[in-house]
Amino acid sequence: xxxxxxxxxxxxxxxxxxxxxxxxxxxxxxxxxxxxxxxxxxxxxxxxxxxxxxxxxxxxxxxxxxxxxxxxxxxxxxxxxxxxxxxxxxxxxxxxxxxxxxxxxxxxxxxxxxxxxxxxxxxxxxxxxxxxxxxxxxxxxxxxxxxxxxxxxxxxxxxxxxxxxxxxxxxxxxxxxxxxxxxxxxxxxxxxxxxxxxxxxxxxxxxxxxxxxxxxxxxxxxxxxxxxxxxxxxxxxxxxxxxxxxxxxxxxxxxxxxxxxxxxxxxxxxxxxxxxxxxxxxxxxxxxxxxxxxxxxxxxxxxxxxxxxxxxxxxxxxxxxxxxxxxxxxxxxxx
Amino acid sequence: xxxxxxxxxxxxxxxxxxxxxxxxxxxxxxxxxxxxxxxxxxxxxxxxxxxxxxxxxxxxxxxxxxxxxxxxxxxxxxxxxxxxxxxxxxxxxxxxxxxxxxxxxxxxxxxxxxxxxxxxxxxxxxxxxxxxxxxxxxxxxxxxxxxxxxxxxxxxxxxxxxxxxxxxxxxxxxxxxxx
Numbered sequence: 001x002x003x004x005x006x007x008x009x010x011x012x013x014x015x016x017x018x019x020x021x022x023x024x025x026x027x028x029x030x031x032x033x034x035x036x037x038x039x040x041x042x043x044x045x046x047x048x049x050x051x052x053x054x055x056x057x058x059x060x061x062x063x064x065x066x067x068x069x070x071x072x073x074x075x076x077x078x079x080x081x082x083x084x085x086x087x088x089x090x091x092x093x094x095x096x097x098x099x100x101x102x103x104x105x106x107x108x109x110x111x112x113x114x115x116x117x118x119x120x121x122x123x124x125x126x127x128x129x130x131x132x133x134x135x136x137x138x139x140x141x142x143x144x145x146x147x148x149x150x151x152x153x154x155x156x157x158x159x160x161x162x163x164x165x166x167x168x169x170x171x172x173x174x175x176x177x178x179x180x181x182x183x184x185x186x187x188x189x190x191x192x193x194x195x196x197x198x199x200x201x202x203x204x205x206x207x208x209x210x211x212x213x214x215x216x217x218x219x220x221x222x223x224x225x226x227x228x229x230x231x232x233x234x235x236x237x238x239x240x241x242x243x244x245x246x247x248x249x250x251x252x253x254x255x256x257x258x259x260x261x262x263x264x265x266x267x268x269x270x271x272x273x274x275x276x277x278x279x280x281x282x283x284x285x286x287x288x289x290x291x292x293x294x295x296x297x298x299x300x301x302x303x304x305x306x307x308x309x310x311x312x313x314x315x316x317x318x319x320x321x322x323x324x325x326x327x328x329x330x331x332x333x334x335x
Numbered sequence: 336x337x338x339x340x341x342x343x344x345x346x347x348x349x350x351x352x353x354x355x356x357x358x359x360x361x362x363x364x365x366x367x368x369x370x371x372x373x374x375x376x377x378x379x380x381x382x383x384x385x386x387x388x389x390x391x392x393x394x395x396x397x398x399x400x401x402x403x404x405x406x407x408x409x410x411x412x413x414x415x416x417x418x419x420x421x422x423x424x425x426x427x428x429x430x431x432x433x434x435x436x437x438x439x440x441x442x443x444x445x446x447x448x449x450x451x452x453x454x455x456x457x458x459x460x461x462x463x464x465x466x467x468x469x470x471x472x473x474x475x476x477x478x479x480x481x482x483x484x485x486x487x488x489x490x491x492x493x494x495x496x497x498x499x500x501x502x503x504x505x506x507x508x509x510x511x512x513x514x
Contacts, residue, residue, distance in 0.1 A: 078365070118465055122392040129400025133372070136404070140365065140411045148411065155408045159401065179466050 013114050018091055025248045026056035031287075032248075032294050039298040066237040071143055074234065078141035083235065083242035086134025090249040093127040096120035097256055098182045100266045100278020112266075112278065113182060120181040121169050124257060128165070128212060132158045134246070135214075139231035150230025153305065154214055160312040161211040161218075164204050167320035171201030172261045174327045185265035195262040200323045202262045204316050209254040211312065213247065215293065217300040218308060255289035256282070263289075343384065351377040364410045368403055375399045387464040 030045070030052060037044025048054040070079055100112040117123060132155055139151015172194045173179055176187035188194055195202045211218040227233070232243045259265060263285050266278035303311065351374055358370035375398045382391035473481050 075365075078369075117388055119389045119392055122389060122396065122466075126392045126395040126400060129396050129404070132400070132404050133407070136407055136411065137365075137369075140407075152408065152412060155404060159404060159408075162400075 009110060010114065014095070017094060017114060021091060021094070021249050021252060022245075024252050025245050026060075028248045028252060028290060029059070029244075030055050031290065032297075035291060035294045036298050039295070060241070063237055063241045068237040068239060069234070071234050073143045075141040075143070078137050079234075080239070082134050082138035082141060083239045083246075084134075085137065086131065086246040087242050087249070089127045089131035089134075090246045090253060093124055093131075093253050094256055096123050096181050097260055098185055098265060099282055101271065101275040103275040112275075116180055116182045119179050121173055121179045125162075125166050125169070129162055131246075131250070135231050138235070138243070142231075142234035144234050146227045146229075147231050147233045150227045150233070153227075154231060157214070157218065157308065157312070158212055160309060161208045161316070164312060164316040164320045165208040165212055167317070167324055168201045168205035168208060169261065170320075170324045171198040171327050174324065174331055181260055181265070185260060185267060188264040189267050193262065193264045193267075198262065198323070198327070200319060201327075202258075204320045204323065205258060205262065208312075208316055208320075209258065210293065210296065211308070213250040213254060215247070215251065216297040217302050219302060251290065251293060252286065255286045255293065259285040259289055344381075347377055347381055347384070351381070365407070368407050368410060371406075372399050372403050375403070389464060389466050389469055 033055070034044040034046075034052065045052040045055045048058045070076055095114045096117060098111075098113040098116070102109055102111045104110070135154040135158075136151045139147045139149075139154070142148070172184050175194060175197060176184040178184065178187070184194075191197070207218075232240055235243060259282060265285075266282045268277060268281035271277045271281060354370045354374040354377060358367045358374065361367045361370060375394060379391040379394040379399075382388075382394060
């Protein structure tokens with residue numbers, strides 16, 4: 001079963017995923033800046049290369065040449081470790097997502113996913129739950145009160161919204177009858193997309209996932225006006241770039257997970273005849289989802305911190321519980 | 336394959352014991368908490384190696400992802416990361432060493448006793464640890480313990496809410512005194 005070719009296949013697929021996410025990170029920054037500028041009647045970065053497409057390269061070069069500061073009383077080991085701990089969960093969370101139908105490449109049957117485990121949804125929950133550590137530790141180790149407050153806020157916010165997020169996953173899981181992402185996509189091929197069958201679960205997922213990755217309008221952990229920059233206030237150079245990278249990769253990750261759970265993943269017309277269309281459909285759905293995330297950032301003001309916690313605990317969490325109960329009852333009654 | 340398996344297991348065992356030890360002897364509570372997280376992750380890898388991915392991932396989600404994050408939260412919030420140099424309870428180290436020796440003796444006794452009685456353990460299929468099987472077992476054979484645990488957790492939640500609920504009467508009296 002496990003031969004050398006299979007191990008090479010795993011290595012190549014993992015590398016493709018990581019390179020894809022890194023390149024995606026570069027271009028999501030351009031996408032966000034250009035799209036945000038359009039919404040605000042500006043032009044946005046358009047000097048570096050055609051349509052500003054070389055802007056991320058210029059930003060990256062600039063960050064490499066920046067001086068890396070470590071505050072005098074910081075806990076140096078954890079201060080250096082924190083950005084790394086933040087990036088790794090963002091990079092590995094998509095390992096269980098299918099990109100398309102199995103296809104034949106060089107005479108070999110290749111499945112377009114790194115792993116189809118029967119606990120994929122629990123895997124996603126586990127990885128998102130450990131992604132809090134990087135931010136908390138960054139806030140603590142900087143020895144800066146603003147950074148510490150930002151880190152504490154991030155911890156409280158992410159723990160609170162994880163509950164609603166996990167329960168929102170349960171809607172598609174109950175309908176598909178499986179915790180595997182491949183099975184969830186297959187179940188949606190047979191019926192309507194789950195955004196139609198599970199609109200409440202989708203809305204809960206949408207808001208809870210934005211809160212989980214600390215993006216506007218739930219970006220209290222890094223509220224510039226109150227906390228300067230929150231948990232990464234003391235970071236500079238490439239360490240800051242790692243936090244930035246984690247944030248944008250997480251944005252891509254929640255788009256991919258949302259598209260897979262609620263918008264049929266790689267499903268689309270003619271995908272069973274031409275398997276190459278699968279990844280293209282998934283990418284198109286992800287780009288639209290990312291556009292909506294940027295649109296939300298441009299339109300809604302930041303929510304006050306106590307309101308944010310109330311929204312999480314008193315509205316989203318009970319709604320998500322109710323949704324799970326109703327879905328389960330309906331599934332039992334229909335079958 | 337058995338040699339690779341043994342090396343793999345030995346490596347995991349050393350990491351698990353090492354991180355547990357690191358958690359005990361570290362004077363900084365943050366590092367202790369991080370060692371404990373590493374320990375949980377190593378134990379989760381052991382579960383994975385035993386063919387129980389659901390238990391492994393639940394271990395990471397619940398212990399590393401929820402409980403230890405709250406520990407870390409409280410430590411950073413209270414600024415209690417530096418432990419005092421003196422012993423808060425006098426002579427607790429001696430008692431702890433004594434209890435540890437008793438515990439290890441008990442383990443060794445149990446190990447030998449069990450090895451003599453039990454025969455070779457029957458192999459279980461890979462489907463045994465699937466989420467479906469765990470769910471079915473939980474709602475049929477282990478329904479009563481499951482419900483008891485659920486009830487205990489519910490009462491703990493209600494208790495936590497009652498404890499943190501602001502006492503209205505006291506605050507109004509205080510504000511009247513200030514006026």
